[in-house]
Amino acid sequence: MQKTLPVDGFRLAYDRTGSGPVVVLLHGWPGDRTDYREVVARLSSSAEVVVPDLRGFGESDKHPADPASQYDADAQARSVVGLIEELGLGQAVLGGYDIGSRIAQTVARTRPDLVRALVISPPLPGVGDRILGAQAQREFWYQSFHQLDLAERLIDGKPEGVRAYLRHFWSHWSGPDFELTVEHLDHLVSMYAEPGAFTAAIGWYRGGAGAVARSLAERAPRPEDRLAVPTTVLWPELDPLFPRAWADRIDEFFADAELRHVDGVGHFTPLECPAEFAEALTDAVRPGDHRA
Template identity: 35%
Template sequence: MASEPTIPGFQYQRVQVAEGVALNAAVGGSGSPVVLLHGFPQTHLMWRHVAADLATEHTVICPDLRGYGASDKPADPDGTAYSKRTMAADIVALARALGHERFALAGHDRGALVAFRTGLDHPEAVTHLACLDVLPTLEMWQVMQGTGAAVGFHLYLMAQPPGLPEELIAAAPDAFFGHFLDLWSLDPAAITPEVRAAYLTACRAAVPSIVADYRASAAVDVVHDQADRDAGHRLRMPVSVLQQDWGAALGFDAEALWSAWAPALTHRTVRCGHFMAEEDPGLVAAELRRLLAR
């Protein structure tokens, strides 16, 4: 049996971040630390090209989020185990365990939501913040309406009470997760068959925790974000956002929505699919370097 793909030149370790929870993390390079958080339906491998590029100048840390990949997948009895607040605390604990009190942070998709919450909850730890192809949770639910919201059917499916979503997805996991890998990519060749197989294998083993992650975004995450909005909390650090131009289809101004959260915002619309770190890693690495220079 072929071994699972890895990021060449990176060392892998399991790091305890909470009671009963350890994260699988790939670490490489040297210099000021940069933490890269993956999205759905992927693992840390989505950063393989960008991580290798940045590792020439930085210590790069690529974990699997709790509930994903080779990281632990705790049960979620009260609906908080996969809140972005809990997952953000994991990332701060991971960085500290590796010797970094302060670090730059970039996230894609679900990882960007964790990065966003980390920046709000732990501003003393996050020096720079990048979010790729996502909206903050409150704004996401506000703009998803009408027939255009059909593109987000999975958000509504996984928001349902425990039981039915897990059963439906577990019945055909490769078809479900593969659907998004196909639909959201403008360059199918960017995700090689080996990496695609690794993503599907990882997701197949993580259906309950992935659903719990999404369910949290329709429940406890909304409560946390609304409380921050009401209190006037904002992201204090320099922020860069890269997004596709999907606002026109759903009728919103992504830059304006992000500006409300990030006074020091640089927003860029990019010409590639959702999996931009794999489809155009040179562009993503260059944008992250521009952010780190601010």
């Protein structure tokens, strides 16, 4: 593990392995950089893979800060840009799921010169007010809960509370054939249970970057303003947060997007379908590929 120079006072912890075309992988909530261990194992012989903990997660810095300015998508993207520039990575393929997907899209939108291609899973734009439907609201309750001081009073710094909370999401959001290992859960609890760590990790939601706020605020851009970076979307079959019907507007937001359905898996694509995730990343960096 290494750490970057600070951006806005935050240093990112990261792992760097392999050689070849550069891939940067961005994790989700409630995870950390170890979410990609199975993907990295498949890529490190043919690519240089850099996997950071995002601001407020894992072994990266966690500071009391205004969430809207220091933990939202723009702030997280600034740290990822700082990582790419500090390491001299040039143009990288960015992979991301959950909040890592939003952050990868933000980097591609603000610094397309640093992004060769995207490989992402939901969330994606195009949901709109469908997120206010009854079924969706039964799933997205936690984003409102994270706005309350009660969330940190009940969970922050309390290992058993953290364990129960994380286990709920890893069990409920995953497909029927996936079970988080005890070892991985123990690791995540050790990261999220340090005093202040849980509060830092939900800074994303407190800063207004959660799916509910983003979906209600989004507007389809003009065709010439669509995200031009080549993008591969891996959309799971069994993600309870983002049903496949919500993939119907991707072309309104992306100028060059390929949709790949991933059957039998839920929300945690890097761990539930690492072979498919690694294959999409390999396709994005392969010389002569239509996305190279």
